Amino acid sequence: KAGGVDPRRAADALPDEIWAESWTHASRSAGAKRQQYRADRMRYIAVQSIRRVPHVFGLDAERAAPWRAAYEAALHGHLEKARPDDDPHRAPALFTAPTLWAAWDERFPAGPLSLPAAVPTAVDEHTGRDELCKRQVARTLLGQTFRLTDTLLDVFFADEAAQASREDFAGRFLDWLSSEDPGARQVRHDCTQWLAHLRLIVDGCLDGAGRPWRELSREESWSQLFNPMAVLGVTGGSGAHRTATRQFRTPSLPRVIVCTDTLKEGVDLHLFCDRVLHYGVAWTSGDLEQRVGRVDRFFSQIERRLSAEGAPPDVELHVGYPHVVSSLERGQVERVIERQRRAELLMDSPLAGTSKEERDLVVGAQAPRSEQRTLEPYRPHDFPEEGHGVVSVPAGTARATARHYESWYGALVTALRDAGWRIAPGDLKPVRVATLFAEGRQHELGWSFDAALERYILTVSSPQWPTGSGFSGGARRRLVGRSRRVETLTQLLAPTPAEGCDEDAIARLLEALGGASPCARTDARHFWEDALSAVGNGGVEWLSDHKARVVVPRGERAHQITLYAYESGVRIVGVVAAIDDLGFRSAWGGHPNLDRVRDWALDATNDLALGYLDVHERDGLVFGVHVLHGRLTDEARRRLVEEVAWRADVWEAALTGADRW
Incomplete structure (x- = not known):
């Protein structure tokens, strides 16, 4: 697309030599059985073609430079020239087969869901290499997240629905992703966060600090993201809390981390979290501040939201103290919070001494039930078995009532x-x-x-x-x-x-x-x-x-x-x-x-x-x-x-x- 050449024409123009080399390069032997790895073949063709015959894609040497630099950085394992096979084994379908990321670029060419370098014709020789390498990192992270979370099930059902038309597979998945299905909204939100804060995530979660995009693009998977779970527990003897906290700092799983005082200090949990629940009050107000400090830090989600909101900001850092009503816990919560506020009056809190602190305290508020929270258009009634007919309500009337x-x-x-x-x-x-x-x-x-x-x-x-x-x-x-x-x-x-x-x-x-x-x-x-x-x-x-x-x-x-x-x-x-x-x-x-x-x-x-x-x-x-x-x-x-x-x-x-x- 960068050179304006149709993929089928590019496949036909590709020399037999590169086709034959790619066949050998992608072949693997397992005893008497020989297998072809389609992804390896496509990668070899990509890097060798852009190095040796960029005109096949309508690019001269200057315009091909950023693509060549990016491919050589990201696909470094495919640079060595392979021995050609006797038969070229041409496979034009490798060029024309629809892929998720190509369909993604067509669906989201701009906006919060667009990948870096989503428009190939806009890639230039100055920033093009870094943008293409950044794109590879984003694709790798999103792809791994899709494979290792519930999104894989949505991909599977899109595949099932597209059995009659294989070309429609990626489109069906993106149709679902663009819908108002609750699961789709969550995945869409996660992808938006990944793409908007990619550098922050790579530096803070994946040991990417100081590493340029061309080096990061070589990673085909990230071990820090293996085995994700929706809820993780961390105690003093559980071990592996480093992996748990790294995963928690990403936009995807886990959504909740439950921990003891093991994580109350010296740990960052702030990149995508702005809610803290104290299960049991601490001995001192300082310990409470230490706990809240895991998410109330520089570069945290709450800081980004405050900066984006403007003045006066209408965002909150939610800190809760769950307790049993009418028990000793309630009194403990009230006393600890009161002492915390007194301590702030003696310290350098910018809120100290003001007539109204920017905090709201609710002690004894009932926790809402998670089921049946939203009202139905009509409350159900018990009708007698005989003597009365049940009045039917048209769907349009019910929707209008709910909207009202x-x-x-x-x-x-x-x-x-x-x-x-x-x-x-x-x-x-x-x-x-x-x-x-x-x-x-x-x-x-x-x-x-x-x-x-x-x-x-x-x-x-x-x-x-x-x-x-x-x-x-x-x-x-x-x-x-x-x-x-x-x-x-x-x-x-x-x-x-x-x-x-x-x-x-x-x-x-x-x-x-x-x-x-x-x-x-x-x-x-x-x-x-x-x-x-x-x-x-x-x-x-x-x-x-x-x-x-x-x-x-x-x-x-x-x-x-x-x-x-x-x-x-x-x-x-x-x-x-x-x-x-x-x-x-x-x-x-x-x-x-x-x-x-x-x-x-x-x-x-x-x-x-x-x-x-x-x-x-x-x-x-x-x-x-x-x-x-x-x-x-x-x-x-x-x-x-x-x-x-x-x-x-x-x-x-x-x-x-x-x-x-």
Whole structure:
């Protein structure tokens, strides 16, 4: 291609002498059996042709110089002239057969996946030799990585799929590599890192420091990369930690290295790692810094990301302290980190004494489960075996629904970050449970689906809720780790696909997280009158500008609810029963009283997707909701009021059998 000559014409023009020599050079004897090694033959032809007959490829002596220098450096084992065989054994297919790297150059002539010297016509006499030798090193490393990792399976299946058309083998593999398959994305990312930081990897992992490309190009394989594994363990007596750490400094396997204090100092693990998990705290803050220092160094991934990000950088070095909640470990983690920060105040830390360190500490945050983290478009339900048909959901509708929630949740995460909050995990797709934290505040955000409302509910809870703030959506008690914890909560009605990507709902949540107290809605009658009238039996009674009372029928029964309209949301409460009317029950340990029923209500609330149970001094046991919302439709308001009244009535019927309220 460098000389603009068709490969078939070049094969025809190649002298018989070189064909015959290449046959002898690539022949090996094993007893009575004689074998031909195709790769050796092609290499001999390449180096001898460019030295003796470059015009076959359309190159004069000057233009052939960088190719000759590169071939002589990389293919030094094929320089000696071989004895020619009696028959030239011409094989034009050696020139025309498709190869992975030729197809790679056609698919990725430019961009992060392009190999060095991907455009042969651009090779010049000044830098061409080094670029061609660098290309050989890149090909060798990528090829060895493909062969020794799971990528080999993808190559195999591409080969299987291309059996009918052998020319399509490399193309099928590159089709997969260019796809959005998770495995392809990972391999693509690894290749990008290999090519972008080739010199850094060779110097830091493969003993290549100081060695020029022409010398490195002679390597046909790298022993440092043999036997890779996804996860490696290194202990004091395991040995071979030098190979483990070298492999870990490459973009490919291993992904995780688990080690004892054997690797806490004097070892570099930084080239492609920016996450450290301390399994057990160290005795001193200095030991913690030593551990983190394995990845926080010059030429590290975190340094490269910070340099590329600009100011202010939005990248983080993740340092975690896994521990068992409600155990001695938690206290140890808190004390060690606090002592570490005190030590920094006495040292020369550039962050010391600032009003806000560029660090975020989350102690007690729940580790997310690895399975089923992403929400399905619809939450599955259990249908009875008889009496109901299962409603089918078209694939297009499901995809549109998923895109809506992903888009809205992405906007929510972005708004939280802009407001100074951190969220873990930081996925821009909805996850079942996430942790919000900022400057000592920490909340849990969980998704649930209410089938009756046909709406997702976001529940925000925290054991450290600001006293007297707007977060008055009830309380619950649930198991966290090995202990049961009481936490206050509020809930947000996520906008449905019909309501669009409602940013008002996001703004309401940010106000509440900032501790804003509820403010009476000035247009409460206009906003809620139609919904209340649609479900009310006997009209709507407005007790104030933002407080209304209505009786909602439910078959032969009915239930009275009170609505409080706020600028950010709404509180709707229905009385379930006076304490004395609840009677003797094992649920609250005998005869009811305020403390026993309140204790039971905390546990019962934990099982509710929407709303809470609570005990009021005057009214007794109540069921209600305090939800934040955006631009609700008239139908959504009507269904919310009706559903709260019906659920309060169900509780009354279940606990008392009466219809007093």
